[in-house]
Amino acid sequence: MTEPGMIADDPNTNNLRDVAALLAPDRPLLITDADEVLFAFMAAFERHLHANDTYFNWASYRLNGNIIARADETAVDNPQVKALIADFFEQHTRTIEPLEGAAEAMAALVAERGLQIVVLSNVPAPRHGDRQWALARHGMDYPLIANEGAKGRAVAFLAARTNAPVFFIDDAPSHHDDVAVHAGHVRRIHYVGHPRLAELIGPAEASHLRARSWDDIRRFIEDHLDDTAT
Numbered sequence: 001m002t003e004p005g006m007i008a009d010d011p012n013t014n015n016l017r018d019v020a021a022l023l024a025p026d027r028p029l030l031i032t033d034a035d036e037v038l039f040a041f042m043a044a045f046e047r048h049l050h051a052n053d054t055y056f057n058w059a060s061y062r063l064n065g066n067i068i069a070r071a072d073e074t075a076v077d078n079p080q081v082k083a084l085i086a087d088f089f090e091q092h093t094r095t096i097e098p099l100e101g102a103a104e105a106m107a108a109l110v111a112e113r114g115l116q117i118v119v120l121s122n123v124p125a126p127r128h129g130d131r132q133w134a135l136a137r138h139g140m141d142y143p144l145i146a147n148e149g150a151k152g153r154a155v156a157f158l159a160a161r162t163n164a165p166v167f168f169i170d171d172a173p174s175h176h177d178d179v180a181v182h183a184g185h186v187r188r189i190h191y192v193g194h195p196r197l198a199e200l201i202g203p204a205e206a207s208h209l210r211a212r213s214w215d216d217i218r219r220f221i222e223d224h225l226d227d228t229a230t
């Protein structure tokens with residue numbers, strides 16, 4: 001029997017319903033993004049761009065239009081951006097570095113507050129196994145769902161499995177907007193691991209907390225659990 005919140009790497013778990021079935025109805029739930037929340041996506045992606053004779057120009061949060069070819073200093077077109085991202089996940093999903101404090105904060109929340117954790121990542125589905133492997137390698141072996149597009153419906157589906165408080169973490173403001181629409185009761189934490197990217201993005205309007213570190217995240221979750229305890 002698998003403990004909720006910890007599963008082995010099994011391709012059959014790459015599925016929202018299978019992961020939802022692991023959840024206990026009486027334990028708080030954390031649904032967390034991976035890139036730029038658990039893993040240092042931007043740092044690794046910039047290295048990948050440099051290796052491909054391109055760079056990110058930091059003009060805005062979007063990748064489309066902001067990746068520049070060194071050869072002629074023009075923006076690479078959207079299909080090429082898509083290919084660079086696909087190549088990145090194919091080559092680097094296993095080696096991307098974890099962000100400081102994430103594994104420790106989550107382990108403490110599981111051990112001390114009974115949290116159950118699901119990783120809801122827009123990693124391409126064929127890279128599910130690589131990402132689960134990297135999560136395990138860095139002490140974050142929580143069940144992973146390879147999502148596509150908006151996250152609100154998946155969060156609502158998972159959140160419906162528990163009567164206890166539910167928390168959501170993501171770096172992308174658009175996901176906070178969508179979760180606010182589909183699962184308004186979920187406590188939403190906006191966290192961007194990369195400091196320069198955090199500055200560029202600004203706070204997500206639909207979030208309850210703009211976290212600066214995993215210590216901030218842990219404190220917010222603990223305070224909310226204390227406030228809602230009966």
Ligand SMILES: [Mg+2]
Binds near residue numbers: 033034035036172
């Ligand atoms: Mg992300």
